[in-house]
Amino acid sequence: MRLCRRVPGSLGVLVPTSTNEVHVPTGKVKWFDTERGFGFIAGDDGGEVFLHASALPADAAAPKPGARVEFGVADGRRGPQALAVKLLDPAPSVVKAKRRSADEMAVIVEDLIKELDGIGNGLRRGRYPDKNKSTMVAKVLRVVADEIEG
Template identity: 60%
Template sequence: MPTGKVKWFEPAKGFGFLVTDDGQEVYLHASALEDGVTSVRGGARMEFGIAQGRKGAQALSARLLDEMPSVARAKRKPADEQAILVEDLIKLLDGISNGLRRGRYPEKAQGAKIAAVLRAVADDLDA
């Protein structure tokens, strides 16, 4: 079976393109992906069959060989540093909850900063 890399794949549209090791572009539809796989990242290596469709080469039975490493995961902080941030965030949220119990929301600017910190920590955890 031929192998190649994902050139790009748009999960919302359900298709993308592969480039074989010899440089041929091949159409990849989401239905050709193996069971349980709904999306692939650009650069991921795949093994697939090729059939000629109406508009050219089309991938059949595409199987993921290796996923591209996550850029976000590579850039996230080490776990011991992240633990300190989470502990500080817990203290911050505890202070906010005390104000909320008294019927007071944080000021808009402070709320926006807290939300940004929450998103950043969540992104690091989700990577």
């Protein structure tokens, strides 16, 4: 049973064969090169579909590999080409995949609190921490914030 048919004179646009059933292709972004403005989608049906930047939503950032998408398909000169791509969910976060356990973070946060408490005591006495200590604490704060935010 064919799910789609070609519309004559429409540059290969595929439409559903049945008005009762609409099949919208889905898949995952294999890769996308922002400099060149294109990439490929691995369709859930096993096919590979060309993805041009013009098919992406105007307000969307470049899709990351693994991002789930929904798209229309047209026959391009070199094969299937995605149209009107909709990002279904963001790509898996590398940060979340490498995230420390809650137990590890608890120890780090407790150590950071001790450092900040010492800095607070010095500030009450009118002394800022030296450059090395303030740089180190600022870096740790950024890392902890990123870990917590995920």
